[in-house]
Amino acid sequence: MSTPDGQATPKPLLSVLRGEKPAIPPMWLMRQAGRYLPEYRALRAEKGGFLELVYDSACAAEITIQPLRRFAFDGAILFSDILIVPYALGQKLWFEAGEGPRMAPPLIEADLASLIPDFSRFEAVYETVRQVKASLAPEVTFLGFAGSPWTVATYMVAGQGSKDQGPARRLAYGDPAKFGAIIDAIVDATVTYLSGQIEAGVEAVQLFDSWAGSLAPLEFERWVIAPNAEIVRRVKALHPQVPIIGFPKGAAAKLPDYAAGTGVDAVGLDETVDPHWANAVLPKGLPVQGNLDPLALIAGGEAVEKSVANIMAAFRDRPHIFNLGHGILQDTPIEHVERLIAVIRNQG
Numbered sequence: 001m002s003t004p005d006g007q008a009t010p011k012p013l014l015s016v017l018r019g020e021k022p023a024i025p026p027m028w029l030m031r032q033a034g035r036y037l038p039e040y041r042a043l044r045a046e047k048g049g050f051l052e053l054v055y056d057s058a059c060a061a062e063i064t065i066q067p068l069r070r071f072a073f074d075g076a077i078l079f080s081d082i083l084i085v086p087y088a089l090g091q092k093l094w095f096e097a098g099e100g101p102r103m104a105p106p107l108i109e110a111d112l113a114s115l116i117p118d119f120s121r122f123e124a125v126y127e128t129v130r131q132v133k134a135s136l137a138p139e140v141t142f143l144g145f146a147g148s149p150w151t152v153a154t155y156m157v158a159g160q161g162s163k164d165q166g167p168a169r170r171l172a173y174g175d176p177a178k179f180g181a182i183i184d185a186i187v188d189a190t191v192t193y194l195s196g197q198i199e200a201g202v203e204a205v206q207l208f209d210s211w212a213g214s215l216a217p218l219e220f221e222r223w224v225i226a227p228n229a230e231i232v233r234r235v236k237a238l239h240p241q242v243p244i245i246g247f248p249k250g251a252a253a254k255l256p257d258y259a260a261g262t263g264v265d266a267v268g269l270d271e272t273v274d275p276h277w278a279n280a281v282l283p284k285g286l287p288v289q290g291n292l293d294p295l296a297l298i299a300g301g302e303a304v305e306k307s308v309a310n311i312m313a314a315f316r317d318r319p320h321i322f323n324l325g326h327g328i329l330q331d332t333p334i335e336h337v338e339r340l341i342a343v344i345r346n347q348g
Contacts, residue, residue, distance in 0.1 A: 010139060012074045016321050017204055017266055017319075019285060021317070021318065024344065025321055027075075029073070033063045033076075033078075035330040037066055054084070058131065060080065064076055064077070070334070070337075071337060072341055073140070076142050081101075082147025082152060083101055084125060085147060085193055086155065087121050088118060088119050088193070090117050091105070101161065103155055103159045103160065107182060108158060112178070125193075129197055129201045142201060143204050144204070147208050148228055150168075150211065150223045150227065152186050154167075154168040169219070173219075183227050187227050187231055194235050198242050205235070206268070209246070209247060210326075213249060224258065225262055229261055229262045233263065244264050245265065249326060250270060255273065256281045267289070268323065269288055270325040270326055271290070271326065272325070275311050276310075285319070287321065288315060288320055288321070289322075290311070292308065292325060294329050294332070295329070297340060300339060312344075
């Protein structure tokens, strides 16, 4: 898409991922397409469960675009789920109301070889991408995503979410060959999945490692840094111009090693990271994303304004995408999101 004078339409978020530093940071919010929006809740009530929405490409495209109709976000994030990858690897997947995802068979009991992969389960997501791409404003960057191997493996092993990711950690220590085979399968499927999203139309991708903070340092190197580095290497070989954001939630002091070891183009910071510390220890010029506390956004007012000022000051000389430190919560007031956008635009 281009402007009337023939120039390409600027994409602020994409430009930051490529190392530029505008006066006002572009922004999007993790989980911006979802349950804090009344229009999402109405559509889900009409259509049924979460997985049914993901696999209805027209609905998933509508949900992806919904927040862009309300807010001046610079990015659209694909509406899907990180567990589509293990679903394509052959595990059964369903969502229990009020309890979250369930997967069968749990790989703490079953062998990976017992699963029958079906990568056609990616196709509905690719169709969602195509439909969103066709209707997205030209200045908005379209973000795809996948779960990072460690986080995805924690669900595959336990068959559900688990406290402290204990089942996966036990398996990784007790039978590293079996656990390594699970990680390798996730890496292969994730490369296929992200490449398909890119070919369908996303312009950048994010790797979510929601449970990276539960690992000891040596395990972090083995099960977070190494698999993500392999995904980055292989996706870059196929799509060298597409930026990759890595989000290792809870990585804390291991963030510099993650940035150096994975080769991601940008690092997402959770809300517990001191932005001034991150700016001091991360490679100069590396774009960062984050890191407002989602609970500060719920509080609104002075809590947001002080946090925004602190984050903006920390990254004044670094390429920065403004975002939350994790996903927006369902009881977030719409007017607080509107106010957040206004505050950021006035801080530049």
